[in-house]
Amino acid sequence: MQETVLLPLIILLPLLGFAVLGLWGRRMAEPVPGVVASALVLGSLLLGLALLAQGGAKWAVEDWLPGVPLSFALDNLSGLMVMVVAGVGFLIHVYAIGYMHSDPGFSRFFSYFNLFIAAMLVLVLGDSLPVVFIGWEGVGLASYLLIGFWYTERVNADSARKAFIVNRIGDLGFLLGMGVLWAHFGTLSISELRELIAPEGEFAIGINVAAVSLAAFLLFVGAIGKSAQVPLMVWLPDAMAGPTPVSALIHAATMVTAGVYLLCRNSFLYFDLPDVSFWVVLIGMLTALYGALCAFGQTDIKRIVAYSTLSQLGYMFVAAGVGAYWVAMFHVLTHAFFKALLFMSSGAVIHALGGEQDVRKMGGMWGYLPQTRIHGLVGALALGGLPLLSGFWSKDAILAASYEYSALLWFVMLLTAALTALYSMRWFVLVFMGKYRGHEHPHESPAVMTWPNHLLTLGSLFAGFVGLPYVVQSENLLEPWLNKVIVHHEHEKLPVLDEWALIVISAVVALGALYYGYRFFQAEAAGKLPAWFTRFQEASLRSFYADEVYNALLVRPLKGLAKILFDADGGLLSGFWWLGSVTGNLGGLLARLETGYLRFYAAGLLIAAVLLVLVGVIR
Amino acid sequence: MSFAELLAAALLILSALVVVRTSNAVHAALALIANFLVIAAVYVGLEARFVAMTQVIVYAGAIVVLFLFVIMLLSAAQANVGKDLLPGLQIPAILGSVALAGVLVYALGRFSAPANPGVLNGGLPQALGPLLYTPEKWLYALLLVGFLLLVATIAAVVLVEPERIVPEASKPASEEKELVGR
Numbered sequence: 001m002q003e004t005v006l007l008p009l010i011i012l013l014p015l016l017g018f019a020v021l022g023l024w025g026r027r028m029a030e031p032v033p034g035v036v037a038s039a040l041v042l043g044s045l046l047l048g049l050a051l052l053a054q055g056g057a058k059w060a061v062e063d064w065l066p067g068v069p070l071s072f073a074l075d076n077l078s079g080l081m082v083m084v085v086a087g088v089g090f091l092i093h094v095y096a097i098g099y100m101h102s103d104p105g106f107s108r109f110f111s112y113f114n115l116f117i118a119a120m121l122v123l124v125l126g127d128s129l130p131v132v133f134i135g136w137e138g139v140g141l142a143s144y145l146l147i148g149f150w151y152t153e154r155v156n157a158d159s160a161r162k163a164f165i166v167n168r169i170g171d172l173g174f175l176l177g178m179g180v181l182w183a184h185f186g187t188l189s190i191s192e193l194r195e196l197i198a199p200e201g202e203f204a205i206g207i208n209v210a211a212v213s214l215a216a217f218l219l220f221v222g223a224i225g226k227s228a229q230v231p232l233m234v235w236l237p238d239a240m241a242g243p244t245p246v247s248a249l250i251h252a253a254t255m256v257t258a259g260v261y262l263l264c265r266n267s268f269l270y271f272d273l274p275d276v277s278f279w280v281v282l283i284g285m286l287t288a289l290y291g292a293l294c295a296f297g298q299t300d301i302k303r304i305v306a307y308s309t310l311s312q313l314g315y316m317f318v319a320a321g322v323g324a325y326w327v328a329m330f331h332v333l334t335h336a337f338f339k340a341l342l343f344m345s346s347g348a349v350i351h352a353l354g355g356e357q358d359v360r361k362m363g364g365m366w367g368y369l370p371q372t373r374i375h376g377l378v379g380a381l382a383l384g385g386l387p388l389l390s391g392f393w394s395k396d397a398i399l400a401a402s403y404e405y406s407a408l409l410w411f412v413m414l415l416t417a418a419l420t421a422l423y424s425m426r427w428f429v430l431v432f433m434g435k436y437r438g439h440e441h442p443h444e445s446p447a448v449m450t451w452p453n454h455l456l457t458l459g460s461l462f463a464g465f466v467g468l469p470y471v472v473q474s475e476n477l478l479e480p481w482l483n484k485v486i487v488h489h490e491h492e493k494l495p496v497l498d499e500w501a502l503i504v505i506s507a508v509v510a511l512g513a514l515y516y517g518y519r520f521f522q523a524e525a526a527g528k529l530p531a532w533f534t535r536f537q538e539a540s541l542r543s544f545y546a547d548e549v550y551n552a553l554l555v556r557p558l559k560g561l562a563k564i565l566f567d568a569d570g571g572l573l574s575g576f577w578w579l580g581s582v583t584g585n586l587g588g589l590l591a592r593l594e595t596g597y598l599r600f601y602a603a604g605l606l607i608a609a610v611l612l613v614l615v616g617v618i619r
Numbered sequence: 620m621s622f623a624e625l626l627a628a629a630l631l632i633l634s635a636l637v638v639v640r641t642s643n644a645v646h647a648a649l650a651l652i653a654n655f656l657v658i659a660a661v662y663v664g665l666e667a668r669f670v671a672m673t674q675v676i677v678y679a680g681a682i683v684v685l686f687l688f689v690i691m692l693l694s695a696a697q698a699n700v701g702k703d704l705l706p707g708l709q710i711p712a713i714l715g716s717v718a719l720a721g722v723l724v725y726a727l728g729r730f731s732a733p734a735n736p737g738v739l740n741g742g743l744p745q746a747l748g749p750l751l752y753t754p755e756k757w758l759y760a761l762l763l764v765g766f767l768l769l770v771a772t773i774a775a776v777v778l779v780e781p782e783r784i785v786p787e788a789s790k791p792a793s794e795e796k797e798l799v800g801r
Contacts, residue, residue, distance in 0.1 A: 606719060
C-alpha cells in the first residue's frame with residue numbers, strides 16, 4: 001500500500017464537477033454538463049482501478065482534528081465499492097444524458113449526481129469513522145436533493161423530507177456508535193480500531209465486549225436507516241419520486257448498499273458477537289420477506305423494483321449477519337448490475353410511454369421496444385435467480401451461508417427467493433407481455449440510453465462468475481481477494497453433496513417459480529385473478545399499512561407532543577409574565593400608601609420611630 | 620424629686636397638651652411660649668444658663684413671634700374649618716404617641732447616667748465659647764450652621780418673591796413644544 005496524493009483526487013474529480021456544473025452549468029448547452037459529469041466519474045473509475053492495480057493506496061492529513069486524522073484507504077473492499085460506485089455510476093450518468101433530455105434542470109441534475117458520487121466515494125474510501133460519516137451524510141444530502149429534484153410537486157418534496165428524516169434516525173445510531181468507540185478506545189480510525197479490537201482474528205484479551213457490542217449495534221442502527229431495513233424501510237419506496245436514474249444510482253446500486261458496506265468494513269466488530277449478528281440476520285430476514293410481499297401489490301413500475309431492492313438488501317444483511325461478509329459484498333456487486341438494469345429498463349419504458357408509470361396502463365412492450373425487452377428480461381431473470389445468471393450465484397451463496405447458520409433461516413430465504421422470482425415475473429409480464437393497455441405511441445430509447453443498458457446486461461449475465469461455489473470446478477476469484485481485508489471465520493466448507501443439493505434445490509425453486517409466475521400473472525394482465533389474491537394485493541399495495549402504523553405510533557403523537565410543548569412553552573412564558581405582574585400589583589399596592597396627606601406620612605414616621613427605638617432598646 | 624421639679628414637669632406636659640389640643644392657633648402659640656419659658660427654667664436648674672437665655676430670646680422672643688405674625692396675617696386662628704379628610708387618624712395618632720412614650724420610658728429605664736459627669740461651670744458662655752470656636756470641638760459645626768442660616772435666608776426670600784411673568788414671544792420654538800407636552 002503506497003501513500004499517494006492521487007487517492008483524494010478520485011474524490012475531488014466529481015466534487016469539481018459538482019462545483020463547476022452547479023455554478024456555471026446553466027451556461028452550457030444541453031449535453032455538455034452530462035458529458036462533463038460522466039467524464040469526471042470515468043476519470044475517478046480509471047484512477048481508482050489504476051491505484052488498485054498497484055496494490056491499493058492510502059492518504060491522510062494527520063492533524064485534521066485532534067486525534068482524528070482525515071484518512072483515506074483504498075484496499076480490496078473499498079476498491080470493489082469504487083468499481084461499483086464509479087463504474088455503474090458512470091453508466092447511469094451516460095444513461096441520464098438521454099433520460100434527462102430537455103429537462104429544465106439538466107445541469108443541476110448532473111451537478112447533484114456528481115456530488116453524490118463524490119460523497120459516496122468519501123464513504124467507501126474513508127479509513128476513519130468520522131470521514132465515513134461525512135460521506136454517509138453527504139449521500140443522504142444528495143439523495144434528498146435528487147428525490148426532490150422536481151420540487152414543484154408537493155409529493156416529491158414530502159418524499160425527500162421523509163427520506164432525509166428516516167435516514168437521520170439511523171445516523172443518530174451511527175453517531176452514538178462512534179461515541180462509544182471513541183470513549184472506550186480513544187481512536188476512530190478503522191484500521192487502528194481493528195488492531196485494538198481484533199488483532200489476531202479474534203477479540204483481544206481484556207477487551208470490553210459489552211462496549212464493542214453496544215457500538216456494533218448502534219452502527220447497525222445506522223446501517224438500518226441507510227439500507228432501508230425493517231423498521232426504517234418506509235422511505236425507500238417513496239424515494240422513487242426522483243428521476244429514474246436517481247432511483248437506479250442511489251436507491252438501488254450504491255447508496256443503499258452503504259449499510260452493507262459498513263457492516264463488512266467493520267466486520268471485525270461483528271464476527272465474534274453472535275447476539276448482535278443474530279439481530280442483523282433477523283432484521284435482514286424480515287426485510288427480505290416484507291419487501292418481497294409488498295412488491296406483489298404495487299402498480300407503479302418503479303415501486304415494484306423499489307420493494308425488490310428492499311428485499312435484496314435484506315438478503316445482503318442476512319449474509320453479513322451469518323458472517324459471510326464476502327458473500328454480502330458479492331451480492332452488492334451482482335445486485336448493482338441487475339437492479340440498475342431493471343431500473344433503467346423501467347426508465348426506458350417510462351420514457352417510451354411519455355412519463356406513464358402505472359403498470360396497469362402498460363403491457364405489450366415486447367413488440368414495441370426491441371432492445372429494452374432484452375434488458376428487462378435479463379434483469380428480471382437475474383433478480384428472479386435464473387440459474388447461471390449473476391443473481392443466481394450470489395443468492396445461492398447467501399442460501400448456502402444461511403443453511404450453515406440455521407435450516408429455518410435457509411427455508412425462509414428460499415421461500416423469499418421463490419417470491420422474488422414470482423414478482424419479478426409479474427413485473428416483466430405486466431410491462432412486456434400481453435396487449436398494450438395505454439394510448440401513447442411507444443418508441444425505443446436513443447442510443448445513449450440503450451448502450452449503458454447493454455453493458456449492464458453483460459454484467460447481469462456474467463458478474464456472478466467471479467464468485468462461483470467451490471463445488472463448481474472453477475476458481476472463486478472474489479472470496480480470497482476480499483478476505484484479505486475482511487475478517488472471516490475459517491470453517492469447514494459444506495460437504496460436496498450438500499452444496500450440490502442446495503444449488504439444485506435453489507435452481508429448481510427458481511425455475512419453477514419463474515415459470516409459475518409467468519403463467520400466473522398473465523391472468524392479472526387479463527384482469528382475471530382469484531379473489532383472495534386481489535385482497536392480498538390490496539394490502540400489499542399499501543405496504544401492509546406500514547405508513548399508517550408509523551403515522552399512528554410516531555408521526556401523530558410527535559405532532560401532538562410538539563403542540564403540547566409549544567403550548568406549555570407559551571404557558572411557561574405567561575407564567576413568568578404573571579410573576580412580573582405580581583410585582584407590578586405589589587407596586588400598585590405600595591403606591592396607595594402615598595396618600596398625599598402630610599399627617600399620614602407623619603404617622604408613618606411615628607410608627608417607624610417606635611419600631612426603631614423598640615428594636616434598638618431590646619437588642 | 621423636689622416639688623419644683625414636679626411642678627415644672629406638670630407645667631411642661633400641660634402646656635404641650637394645650638399646644639396640641641387647642642383649636643385656636645393663637646392660644647396654641649401662646650401656650651408654646653409658656654412651654655419654652657418653663658423649659659428655660661428647667662435648663663437653669665440643670666446648670667445650662669446660657670442655653671436657657673438663648674431659648675427665651677430666640678425661641679420665645681423670635682420664632683414664636685414670627686409664628687404669631689403669620690397666624691395673624693393670614694387670619695388663621697380658627698383651625699377647624701373645612702372637611703377633615705383623614706378623620707380616622709386621631710386614634711392611631713394617640714396610640715402611636717403613647718407607644719412612642721412607652722418605648723422611650725422603657726429605654727430610659729435601662730439607661731444609667733455616667734459615673735463622673737464633666738464640670739459644667741454653670742453653663743455660662745465663658746465655658747461654651749472655647750468649645751464653639753475650637754476646631755477640634757464644634758467650630759466646623761458652627762460654620763455649617765452659619766451657612767445653613769444663609770441658605771435659609773435666601774430660600775425664604777426666593778419663596779416669597781412674586782412670580783415673574785415671561786412674555787411668550789421670547790421663547791424659542793423647541794421649548795414651546797416641551798411646554799405643550801407637559
